Amino acid sequence: MADIIQLLPDHVANQIAAGEVVQRPASVVKELLENAIDAGSLTIKLIIKDAGKTLVQVIDDGKGMSVTDARLSFERHATSKIRNADDLFLLNTKGFRGEALASIAAIAHVELKTKQEDDEVGASIVIEGSNITSQDVVVTPKGTSLSVKNLFFNIPARRNFLKSDTVELRHIIDEFYRVALAHPNIAFTMYNNGSESFNLPISNYRQRIVNIFGNKTNEKLVPVDEDTEVLKISGFVGKPEYAKKTRGEQYFFVNNRFIKSAYLNHAIASAFDGLLKSGTHASYFLNLTVNPQTIDINIHPTKTEIKFDDEHTLYALLRSAVKHSLGQFNIAPVLDFERDANLDTPYSYSNSETKPSTPSVTVDRSYNPFKEETSFKSTPQPQKTSYKKESTEHWESLYVGVESKSNVTQQDFSEVQFESEQATASIFSDDNQIEQVHTTYQLHNKYIVSTIKSGMLVMDQHRAHQRVLYEDFLKNITVKESVSQQLLFPLELHFTTQEVVIIKELKDDLESTGFIFSNFSTESLEITGVPVSVPESEVSIILEQLISDVENEVPDSHFSATDLLAKSMAKSLAIKTGQSLEKNEQEHLVNKLFACKEPNVSPTNKTTFITMSVDELDKKFI
Known part of the structure; x- marks a missing residue:
């Protein structure tokens, strides 16, 4: 052979x-x-x-x-x-x-x-x-x-x-x-x-970060500096209030070599525990200097993954160093046991002697609650008469009008009871005379339950609202007939140079949805109008989400770019899981969903609702 x-x-x-x-x-x-x-x-x-x-x-x-x-x-x-x-x-x-x-x-x-x-x-x-x-x-x-x-x-x-x-x-x-x-x-x-x-x-390290990510980055940085026998840490972390929904600005360098490490990233996340909003990620630019003999670089062809000799120690040191920096620069709440107690005293009393004084009580001894008869005509409660024996001369006046008030009270109760009987009678009337009303119920602030002819419908409120917004935005971009609301004061937003370039490329499509841009610079942009459905506080979040989506999935055709823009904005503005809705809002969302062209799936092809027939419910009780 x-x-x-x-x-x-x-x-x-x-x-x-x-x-x-x-x-x-x-x-x-x-x-x-x-x-x-x-x-x-x-x-x-x-x-x-x-x-x-x-x-x-x-x-x-x-x-x-x-x-x-x-x-x-x-x-x-x-x-x-x-x-x-x-x-x-x-x-x-x-x-x-x-x-x-x-x-x-x-x-x-x-x-x-x-x-x-x-x-x-x-x-x-x-x-x-x-x-x-x-x-x-x-x-x-x-x-x-x-x-x-x-x-x-x-x-x-x-x-x-x-x-x-x-x-x-x-x-x-x-x-x-x-x-x-x-x-x-x-x-x-x-x-x-x-x-x-x-x-x-x-330049130095801080200037290099600012030169790349824009001048606005300078105020976001918190220095981190820790030197131990095992590890030397230097660099910066971002303040919690500037955390982003994407992981774009997260950089680890080991011996001046960029690496990716989910384990060390978890150490940073745990250091920010309790300081970040849900779904946001802190920025960091950290240099780790270790002994070359304690790491193995040759485990991946691109050399972006490194194997550490003692990962647990690095995890603890990194987490402690970041926590220490956040507390040292008053970013995180700390306990200060060396606080001067004199700070509790107002400045105006800092040098004055405090003299204890006994509070004085003044009593009007001439006050007699039974002196005026008119004070009791409007009060049908004679309880206090038994406690004052010195004023019994006009005791009959205490009961003037009590009988008439009592009759009015009984008459009022009878009217309430009569109305209750009428309402009760209408409940037990013939079923054919009652008009059937489709009602909705919100389950765990996540699902909307509604009745249908065959049984029951359960709808995911977040995905359903995504589908509604997606088709609305897609229609506005295509037809270019969107409605915009003018801002009283222009909104200035800061981004990196490349992020501004991405927004410039999508400027025409964004204007079709209702955005109005008045000025572009290398690191910022100015907005004077936003779509009617977009709150001013959500504009920066929408654009950050849009930039992230574009960076991860940039389409080739114009139609795909329009589709991606509509998906991104719908994802940012849709009702979130956990948001409570009124009855009319629930019914409106159900009606709007079934007015869509494709109500069955969300823009990301996920199921928006499920149905359960009465027969299926009956089988559950067998």
């Missing part, structure tokens, strides 16, 4: 390896930026065209490479970072696998220009699909310039899996944020399709 196992060709092996390292253009951006940082650069420039599908170029002023190193850098498992397996647990650099450039070169057109400081000329290498097409001597500045063009040109199937340009650009910006936040001592510049998107000068 012939042998069936064979070695893969190098170009096929490189393409398979590229599937682990390069998932999308953002993966190329991450690898190239990390290589530039390892080269000791002080200035790094990132150039993007067509969301990285056409061009990803990184230019740095690092130490550069020799001709031999430039050629070897594209070989598989060629690296200058490690010499043996033990070095994997002593890493202080970014790229160490030696797979990045080889994988990128296997699926793209790559052009490398590099020069060391002491050399007069540099080297230029052009590679297409792992094949070196040219190698020349060029005049180039000190450092390295690496251009990656036509990503996945030889793997069309992988290229088809890429999302729209907006989605891919969002992922590139996320990687740019992560690298830039980890290294505030390096200047970063990013260009997208010829225009400058970010210009981040060398």
